[in-house]
Amino acid sequence: MKRFGETETIFQDMDRLNPNTQTYKPESLPERESELNQLHSALRPATMGSTPLNVFVYGPTGQGKTVGISLKTNQLQQYANGKDMDLTVVTVRCKGMDKSYHVMTHLVKNIREKRLGPGEELPSGYQQKTLLSMIISELEAISGTVIVVLDEIDAIGQDDYILYELPRAEPKGVRLSIIGITNDLQFRDNLDADVRSSLGEDEIEFAPYNADQLNNILSRRAAGALRKTEVQDIKNPFESLDSQILDSDVVPLASAYAAQESGDAREAIKLMFRACRFADDNGEPVVREEHVRQAHEYLERAAVERGIKSLPTQRATALLTVVQAEISGNTPAETNYLYSVYNKFCIKSDINNLSERRFRDKLNDLVDASILARKRKGRGRGLGMTNLYTLEVQVETVLENLEGDSRLSDLIPNIIHHRHRQ
Ligand SMILES: Nc1ncnc2c1ncn2[C@@H]1O[C@H](COP(=O)(O)OP(=O)(O)O)[C@@H](O)[C@H]1O
Ligand SMILES: [Mg+2]
Numbered sequence: 336m337k338r339f340g341e342t343e344t345i346f347q348d349m350d351r352l353n354p355n356t357q358t359y360k361p362e363s364l365p366e367r368e369s370e371l372n373q374l375h376s377a378l379r380p381a382t383m384g385s386t387p388l389n390v391f392v393y394g395p396t397g398q399g400k401t402v403g404i405s406l407k408t409n410q411l412q413q414y415a416n417g418k419d420m421d422l423t424v425v426t427v428r429c430k431g432m433d434k435s436y437h438v439m440t441h442l443v444k445n446i447r448e449k450r451l452g453p454g455e456e457l458p459s460g461y462q463q464k465t466l467l468s469m470i471i472s473e474l475e476a477i478s479g480t481v482i483v484v485l486d487e488i489d490a491i492g493q494d495d496y497i498l499y500e501l502p503r504a505e506p507k508g509v510r511l512s513i514i515g516i517t518n519d520l521q522f523r524d525n526l527d528a529d530v531r532s533s534l535g536e537d538e539i540e541f542a543p544y545n546a547d548q549l550n551n552i553l554s555r556r557a558a559g560a561l562r563k564t565e566v567q568d569i570k571n572p573f574e575s576l577d578s579q580i581l582d583s584d585v586v587p588l589a590s591a592y593a594a595q596e597s598g599d600a601r602e603a604i605k606l607m608f609r610a611c612r613f614a615d616d617n618g619e620p621v622v623r624e625e626h627v628r629q630a631h632e633y634l635e636r637a638a639v640e641r642g643i644k645s646l647p648t649q650r651a652t653a654l655l656t657v658v659q660a661e662i663s664g665n666t667p668a669e670t671n672y673l674y675s676v677y678n679k680f681c682i683k684s685d686i687n688n689l690s691e692r693r694f695r696d697k698l699n700d701l702v703d704a705s706i707l708a709r710k711r712k713g714r715g716r717g718l719g720m721t722n723l724y725t726l727e728v729q730v731e732t733v734l735e736n737l738e739g740d741s742r743l744s745d746l747i748p749n750i751i752h753h754r755h756r757q
Contacts, residue, residue: 342618344562345580345611351560352611354604360402361556366548367403370539374407377537378512381411381422381480387512389502389534394541396518397599401486403541404514408482421479423449430487435496438485439466442497446473446481467500474506484514489522495530502533543598549590552600553607557581561611582623585610589627606630635705639728642704643736649689651737652680653697655746657707657724658733662754667710667723670695684745698724706733730754 346352350359364371377388392400408424415422427441440457443466447455450473458469474481483501491497501513515534517523523531544552561580589610593603609630614622646654656676660668674691681688689697701707702724710723726733738747 343620345615345620345622346560347562348560349608351556352604352608354601354608356402360405362406364399364403364406366544366552367399367541370541371403371407373537373539374404377539378407378411378482381482381510381512382414382418382420386510387480387482388536389513390515390537390539391523391531391535392514392516392539392541393520393523394518395520395543395597395599397597397601397603398541398543399600400516400518400541404484404486404516408484408514411482415480422482423477423479424482424484425449426484426486428486429490432490433492433494435491435494435498436463436466438488438491438497439463439470442483443469443473446470446477450477463496467497467504470501471504471506474504474509474511478508480510480512482512482514484516486516487518488515489517489519492522493525495527498530498534499527502530544594544600544603545598546587546590546594549593549598549600549603550586553586553589553603556604557586557607557611580621582621584624585622585627588624592627592631602634606634609634636732639705640732640736643706643728643733646737648686648742650697650700651740651743652677652684652686652746653694654701654706654733655680655737655743655750657698657701657726658730659750659753660724661726661730662750666725668725669721669723670698673698673724680746683749684743686742695722698722 353359374390374392377390379387381387392404394400405426408426412422412424414420423446425442425445427438427445429438429441432438432441440459440461444455444457458466461469485497488498498515501511504511513534523535526534586607589603589607592606593599596602606627607630610626611622613626613629613633614620619626643651643654653673656673657666657668659676660666660673665672670691674694677694678688680686698707699709702709705727708725708727710725711720712723713719714721734747734751737743740747
């Protein structure tokens with residue numbers, strides 16, 4: 336067994352490469368200067384005794400929305416504190432709250448806590464309307480300028496009551512501004528036109544980072560995280576990176592991977608963190624390209640495994656038909672062959688039987704998730720084309736990740752049994 340404190344480390348402050356927003360928050364986001372300037376413009380009225388504008392912020396995950404809005408509102412809060420201005424920022428992270436109702440209970444609690452300190456309970460058992468009045472009276476009790484940040488508000492789906500009512504509420508003695516943040520563009524497009532226009536007095540888009548921006552982000556975060564490095568000039572992070580710890584192609588490779596896949600800074604940081612940890616855990620003094628490749632493979636595999644674990648029943652069953660085909664030596668397999676296996680599976684496990692066409696959609700969903708691979712083949716002259724499917728992952732990986740699934744408990748033991756007989 337390894338002993339703690341025994342080996343040298345390349346890290347100085349690991350938290351800086353930890354993508355978890357709670358662990359470390361960057362002090363500045365140079366890549367989001369223009370977006371944060373737009374936010375600045377919307378919030379500035381607060382410093383002039385007027386009401387800041389309602390803002391709708393949107394863009395895919397990992398684009399610095401949460402961290403950027405928090406930087407900017409903190410900055411305003413500090414300014415207000417210095418000027419003895421009456422300003423309160425209340426944030427609700429709506430992730431996992433599937434109704435306006437939940438958001439409202441948290442809003443009541445969070446506003447109360449701003450006034451009375453932590454330890455307030457979530458109100459329960461009230462009607463929606465009553466909760467709205469509670470929010471309004473809480474706002475009036477706090478008074479002054481109040482900025483309500485609703486992060487990941489897309490969680491509420493169709494139930495937009497709070498977004499409709501809150502901008503229309505007129506708490507007395509309060510200058511109220513709402514910042515709604517969403518990762519889901521569809522949510523913005525589906526919003527009721529009234530809601531969208533009242534909430535989105537200003538709209539700010541956080542578009543995906545490109546490889547250059549990710550390069551700078553990673554360089555800055557790595558510079559603070561790794562040893563013997565000093566961040567002298569934040570605008571030119573490459574100069575401050577210790578080339579002895581980080582091979583020169585490491586950051587560009589990690590950025591290229593992340594830019595190709597999503598432009599998600601969290602994914603880029605995760606990849607970089609994993610690569611550095613691989614090197615460090617091996618007691619190696621230098622992070623090399625190879626560690627990045629290894630980390631990429633590791634994370635991709637982990638994502639696929641999570642994907643397999645969370646497959647809906649029909650897709651999981653479709654996947655098992657290909658596993659069965661593979662075990663019996665019948666891959667690449669045609670759709671109609673897999674469909675006949677599927678029909679047997681449906682009888683065995685009492686699963687609702689889809690049409691061949693819908694079954695094929697499930698196979699193709701699995702291709703999109705990189706769990707299956709698809710090839711097209713001509714059936715012969717004048718007979719059109721057909722699809723052939725194979726597994727993109729190991730049989731083992733699928734079985735391990737679906738084994739405990741009770742919906743499939745009539746199928747998996749059989750497949751495993753069959754496999755051992757081969
Ligand atoms: N420009 C940037 N510089 C440094 N770190 C960043 C930058 N943009 C995002 N991050 C980091 O990436 C992660 C995701 O950012 P976050 O604000 O949570 O994204 P979003 O809310 O858009 O999903 C966080 O760890 C954050 O610190
Ligand atoms: Mg966020």
